[in-house]
Amino acid sequence: MASLNKYAPLALAITLALGGTFGAAQAAYVDVLDLPAKASALASHTALRDVARAGDRLVAVGPRGHIVYSDNQGQDWRQASVPVSADLNALVFPTPEQGWAVGNDGVILHSGDGGATWAVQLDGRRIGALVTAHYQALATAHPDDERWAQFAAEGQRLEQEGADKPFLGVWFTDARHGYAVGVFNLILRTDDGGNSWVPMQDSTDNPQGLHLNAIRAVGDELYVAGEQGLLLKWDAQQQRFVALPSPYQGTWFGVVGKPGEVLAYGLRGHVARSLDGGQSWTKVDTGLALSITSASLDSSGDFWLYSQAGHVLRSRDGGQSFALQPQVPLAPVAGALQTGANGIVLVGERGVRVLAAH
Structure with missing residues (x-):
C-alpha cells in the first residue's frame, strides 16, 4: 500500500502551494x-x-x-x-x-x-x-x-x-x-x-x-x-x-x-x-x-442618429426621414453630443471622436 501513496508528499506540496497562491490572490483582491x-x-x-x-x-x-x-x-x-x-x-x-x-x-x-x-x-x-x-x-x-x-x-x-x-x-x-x-x-x-x-x-x-x-x-x-x-x-x-x-x-x-x-x-x-x-x-x-x-x-x-457601427444620420424634416452623412469614418458609437452648429462629439469603444457637422 505504501507504493500507492508515494506521490502523496508531492500532491500535498502542490495543494499547499496552490492554496497559498489562492490565499494570496484572495488577500490581494x-x-x-x-x-x-x-x-x-x-x-x-x-x-x-x-x-x-x-x-x-x-x-x-x-x-x-x-x-x-x-x-x-x-x-x-x-x-x-x-x-x-x-x-x-x-x-x-x-x-x-x-x-x-x-x-x-x-x-x-x-x-x-x-x-x-x-x-x-x-x-x-x-x-x-x-x-x-x-x-x-x-x-x-x-x-x-x-x-x-x-x-x-x-x-x-x-x-x-x-x-x-x-x-x-x-x-x-x-x-x-x-x-x-x-x-x-x-x-x-x-x-x-x-x-x-x-x-x-x-x-x-x-x-x-x-x-x-x-x-x-x-x-x-x-x-x-x-x-x-x-x-x-x-x-x-x-x-x-x-x-x-x-x-x-x-x-x-x-x-x-x-x-x-x-x-x-x-x-x-x-x-x-x-x-x-x-x-x-x-x-x-x-x-x-x-x-x-x-x-x-x-x-x-434637427435630429441626429448614430449606429453601433458608427453611421451618422441626420433628419432635416423633424424626424420623418434620415439621410446618411457622407465621409464619416466608421467606429462604434455609444454616446453623442452636439457641440454647437459645427461639431459633434462621439464616444465609443475607441474613445472620443470630434466630427464636423455638415
Whole structure:
C-alpha cells in the first residue's frame, strides 16, 4: 500500500502551494467599489459609454471608472478623480456644477464641481437592504396588500445576490430631483440631490421586470426605454410610469425629442416617431439594419442618429426621414453630443471622436 501513496508528499506540496497562491490572490483582491479608478493618459482614447454637457464643459464616462472632461469642446481631455473602478454607463448634469453618473455594481456617483471630482452616493452592496426596508415597512403598514411583501422579497433577493445589478440610465430634472434606472425593473428616485434614494419598482407598468435601458425628459415629459418594446412615461396624476403602446417589440435604447415630437430608437435600426406624447407612433425608415445606439438634437432642431457601427444620420424634416452623412469614418458609437452648429462629439469603444457637422 505504501507504493500507492508515494506521490502523496508531492500532491500535498502542490495543494499547499496552490492554496497559498489562492490565499494570496484572495488577500490581494480589492472590490471595484473600493478601488479608485486608475489614472491613465489614454483614458480618452479607450472605451467610453456616454457623454454629457456640464455648462460649457463636456464630460464622458466609461469602463473601469474612467471619467474624462474637456473645457475646449472636446479637443483636449483630462481625467477626473473617481473613487471606484466599476464600469460606468450613463451620466447627466442638470446644472453646470451638479452631475450624476451610474454604472455596474449598482453604483451612483455625484460631482459638485462640474465633473472634475466624484463621490459615491450609493452602491449595490446597500441597494438590497434599501429595497427590503422600504417595502417591508409598507408590508407592515398594509398587511392585506400582498404586493408589498413580494417587493420586500425581491429586496431580500438583491441582498443575497450582492452588488451585481447595473444601473443603465440616469436623469435629473434639477439639482434635487432625479431617477436612476437599470436591469430587472430596478428604479430609484431622489428628492434631495441623492442624499437618500427611494425604490420605485411598484410605480412602473412593468410586471415582467424587464430591463430599463434609459430615462430622459422631452420638455416636461419623462420617458423610459426598455427591452421587449417597453416604453414608459411618467404620469403625474397617477404618480407612476405608465406603459405606452409600442410599434416594436424588440429593445429600445433611448428616446430623444423636443416638445411635441419624440423619437424612440433601438435594435436593428428601429426608430419610431410620436407627435402626441407617445400615445401613437409611426415607424421611421433609417435604411439601416444595425442598432441605433445614440441620438441627439442640434441647435437648429434637427435630429441626429448614430449606429453601433458608427453611421451618422441626420433628419432635416423633424424626424420623418434620415439621410446618411457622407465621409464619416466608421467606429462604434455609444454616446453623442452636439457641440454647437459645427461639431459633434462621439464616444465609443475607441474613445472620443470630434466630427464636423455638415
